[in-house]
Amino acid sequence: AQSVTQLDSHVSVSEGTPVLLRCNYSSSYSPSLFWYVQHPNKGLQLLLKYTSAATLVKGINGFEAEFKKSETSFHLTKPSAHMSDAAEYFCVVRGEYGNKLVFGAGTILRVKS
């Protein structure tokens, strides 16, 4: 079965410094992977997705992620953090059947001024 592991439950960075949120996946076939963001009291929003095209995926708000099959990783990065990036981020893999999404436990990103 498909699964994802987010390696950090909390990450704290200073405004203007790089962001790295780590995710490893487990899949019996070439996976579709996503990163979603959840701001307080708001719905989940898709940041970016990987569906077996380019391994470096660019998303909204300056985020990007790199699919590394050899490391079974799909880490999310951003060169410079903004205060508005403070939120919870979920790494997600599409399930084997239909369009079921399997979420990681989430990483809470804190941005310090």
Add this chain to the structure above:
Amino acid sequence: EAGVAQSPRYKIIEKRQSVAFWCNPISGHATLYWYQQILGQGPKLLIQFQNNGVVDDSQLPKDRFSAERLKGVDSTLKIQPAKLEDSAVYLCASSSIAGGLGEQFFGPGTRLTVL
């Protein structure tokens, strides 16, 4: 376009009571999903509809949870009777591509507290 609508946004009930949540997907979206998000965890799929048919309800606790999408548009999720461990945010999502492989758009969720 209007997003996924859910109501109520918050609900507090006592254990053994019943509760219902409502979801209106984005217009034209054939696939609708209900997820349960327990505090500190990622969302977990409870049930997936394609139009008014159930595609996947393997993780729905059917002894107490039920869901319907009678006309293939809006949907209700019911819990009867509620248990303390049902306290969670219930998220509704919808997607548009036939076969349900499109991007899922999420509503704001309903936060349920069971006392």
